Amino acid sequence: MNKNRPLFWIIDEEWSDYKLEEQIIYDEFPTAEIKYSSYNYVNDLKSFGENASVIIAQVYADLPKKTISNLNKCRGIALFGGGYDRVDIVEASKKEIPVTNVKNYCKEDIAEYVINAILFSAKPLNEFSKSIFSGKWGFPSISELPHRINKQILLIIGYGRIGSYVAEKALNMGIKVLAYDPKIEPDNRNSIGVDFVSLKEGLQIADFVSIHCNLVKETEHLISKTEFCLMKKNCILINTARGKIVNEQNLIEAVKSKKIRGAILDVIANEPPLGQTAPILEEKNIIVTPHISYLSVESIAELKRRATKNAIDMYNGKIPDDVVN
Known part of the structure; x- marks a missing residue:
């Protein structure tokens, strides 16, 4: 794996843009590769996802055992949110993949x-x-x-x-x-x-x-x-x-x-x-109401920033405070 060119895989259908995430990633790794998928990512998993260095996913994205077992190079899964019930935490732990949420941001x-x-x-x-x-x-x-x-x-x-x-x-x-x-x-x-x-x-x-x-x-x-x-x-x-x-x-x-x-x-x-x-x-x-209680300009900015920082930390071999496994 080229340490200077990690593959960040973002799985999401919530945000309209990823300028903040991209800025944080490129500041740390100017030659990083960033790829995007919707929640229906089966084809992308086979195409490039299996070799993702880090996954940054919305809490609505299902990351079951079948997905996690196929990850070959993943150093961490960073979630946009507080919940992590759609991630197979047991399988991630077996593969020694840390999983983070974002605590207390909202x-x-x-x-x-x-x-x-x-x-x-x-x-x-x-x-x-x-x-x-x-x-x-x-x-x-x-x-x-x-x-x-x-x-x-x-x-x-x-x-x-x-x-x-x-x-x-x-x-x-x-x-x-x-x-x-x-x-x-x-x-x-x-x-x-x-x-x-x-x-x-x-x-x-x-x-x-x-x-x-x-x-x-x-x-x-x-x-x-x-x-x-x-x-x-x-x-x-x-x-x-x-x-x-x-x-x-x-x-x-x-x-x-x-x-x-x-x-x-x-x-x-x-x-x-x-x-x-x-x-x-x-x-x-x-x-x-349509799951909006956590939303504000400030909360979303913190959520995006911290989830991306968690991803970078895990890629660098650090365990963030937000780790759940």
């Missing part, structure tokens, strides 16, 4: 989304505006009086970098914050005033439940029928993590039967929905 953006979801649930301004056209004004325009935000309880599931930042922002608004994380013992309180509880206890008293854990075998369908039965009838579920952490059919049933008030989801089990149709999109009290 905590501000996720926190803004969660706070917006809470505020919108209390005061949906667009719905209030529509009531004018029904001849309603003042008190009659509100079907049910909301509680103040500082009277609400938020349960955070997963108290990592993002979950803890969401907690900090919510506390600043006067919201009481509980957290469930299996790594942290219940009945503890941290320095900023978050109470750690069991999942059952938190679900029983929370007005809002916000999910921030990783999708692994243990967390798939973590929130299902049993959990929805524990929740308060006014509870709103917020999910910005991974869709499969929630059993979507159970969620639909819980909302339809009014076991809970509703949900605001930025992630669903199958993304994007084929033909823009899916049962989860049809329930009026479930709001689905």
Whole structure:
């Protein structure tokens, strides 16, 4: 392998340009070769991908065992994002290929989304505006009086970098914050005033439940029928993590039967929905947004920069802090 001419293979369908990635790569390796593929990269794998020095891939790109086992010269797989559930981590480890995500790059953006979801649930301004056209004004325009935000309880599931930042922002608004994380013992309180509880206890008293854990075998369908039965009838579920952490059919049933008030989801089990149709999109009290909670000018710039730097570090034989295996 020519150390001065590494092959960087970018697999992506999200970005419109790669100027930042190209600049970072060429600054380090002026004669580097960069090739691009869509998620349907089977032919490219045979044509050049098997000899890629490093792969930089979007989190939506599937990198299964069959792909990774055919990599002959790969020194690392760098992902554009926090998730890595579409990469066969076991196979990558067997082949001694480090895999990186980009940790903590969008905590501000996720926190803004969660706070917006809470505020919108209390005061949906667009719905209030529509009531004018029904001849309603003042008190009659509100079907049910909301509680103040500082009277609400938020349960955070997963108290990592993002979950803890969401907690900090919510506390600043006067919201009481509980957290469930299996790594942290219940009945503890941290320095900023978050109470750690069991999942059952938190679900029983929370007005809002916000999910921030990783999708692994243990967390798939973590929130299902049993959990929805524990929740308060006014509870709103917020999910910005991974869709499969929630059993979507159970969620639909819980909302339809009014076991809970509703949900605001930025992630669903199958993304994007084929033909823009899916049962989860049809329930009026479930709001689905197109996985945009992490987006801002600043977050995307950091994501691109760090993923590319991770790729370069792995090619140079360094193990980045973002390594997941």
